[in-house]
Amino acid sequence: MTEPITYLFVPGDRPDRFGKALTSGADRIIIDLEDSVLADHKMAARDAIAAAALDWQNVIVRINPVDTVHFEFDMSLLRSVPVRMVMLPKTESSDMISRVNRSLDKKCAMLPQIETVKSLFALQDILHADRVDRVAFGHLDFALDLGSSTDKDSLLYARSQIVHHSRYAEKPAPIDSVTAEFRDTDTVSAEAKAAKNLGFGGKLIIHPAQDLPVKKGFAPSxxxxxxxxxxxxxxxxxxxxxxxxxxxxxxxxxxxxxxxxxxxxxxxx
Incomplete structure (x- = not known):
């Protein structure tokens, strides 16, 4: 059985989009509590997730980083819903993953995001942490941390390392970062193909219109x-x-x- 290819983000404070996301064709949806939700909207986002009728088999929740004031509130939400997978942004150690595992009263798969240089150099520690399924790259935050451009050549080393370490740890191929130009389907497809050629197994997407172009890029010719x-x-x-x-x-x-x-x-x- 092949792994999911497309992972569609939807803001947690937009419950009107949950149903649309689930029927968009994306393999998984990621309901976000982190970057796409303003601080004063996060509680409303948690309430919306708790109240929603969701197909939890295909839903991932991206929580706030473990070192933020929002983390414990996110954990309280996750203990109240039948979540199966949690995305951990800015994961820099297995200790961060262990903290999430300890805070939950259930066994959930973990999807750490590699978004800093420290994350990159802790890949084996992260990949071997308990319940880690696979990892995802976050190129925008990574470039910000590194002080580099966000273009593919500048981040080629990081992407290659993520692929190689995932294979060494015998994990599924990692998930590539988003493409911001969601209206340019040719660019989306080309970036997906480039990710596939490097050894990535999927891609994060920010709009339903990116689903088919990404799958086209990952499809064999x-x-x-x-x-x-x-x-x-x-x-x-x-x-x-x-x-x-x-x-x-x-x-x-x-x-x-x-x-x-x-x-x-x-x-x-």
Whole structure:
């Protein structure tokens, strides 16, 4: 089973958007209590989440950082709803994750965001923390912390490290950060494809219009699908072992890649 690809943010103080987000086609929605909600709106946002009829299987709640005055109020909310996954912004250590785990009276999957240089250098500690599912990159806050540009070349090292560390920790491929230009679907799709080529497995989105362009970017190309089908067909006809096809060798890694392409193509279609 493949992991979710698109994760759609919706502000916690906009309950009128919850239902629309859940029917947008996005694989998961993230109801946000952090950056998109003003401080004096956070209590109303918590009340809105508590009162909403939500499909909690597909809902993630992004809480406020553990070192803020809002954290304990967020924990009180999460103890009152059947949340299954929590997004932790600005996660810089496994201790931060442990604090969330201790504050909850249930087992929830954790989705830490890598948003600072300290986060980057604590990746193995974070990835091996209890209940961590996978990690997500937050490039805007990361660039702010680093003092760099937000363009892809400036953040290539950070993105690559997140992918490599996730693989080393045997976690699902990480989730790439948002694309701010949500009306430019070509840019959205191109950035999704670039993330896929680096080894990311999904992407955060800020508008329902980004869902299909992101999935298009993560989808295998027609040429890749045709290649994968031909590889599987040859293997199924010829049995196990290394086989020659179109001048190339087919061994186990090639077979696994081919089957993964077919699986991903089926999910996205």
């Amino acid at each position: 027609p040429a890749d699908i045709a290649w994968a089908k031909s590889v599987v067909q040859i293997i199924e006809k010829g049995g196990s072992g290394a086989l020659a096809a179109d001048g190339s060798m087919i061994d186990k890694p090639v077979e696994i890649r081919a089957r993964h392409i077919i699986e991903r193509a089926g999910k996205i279609s």
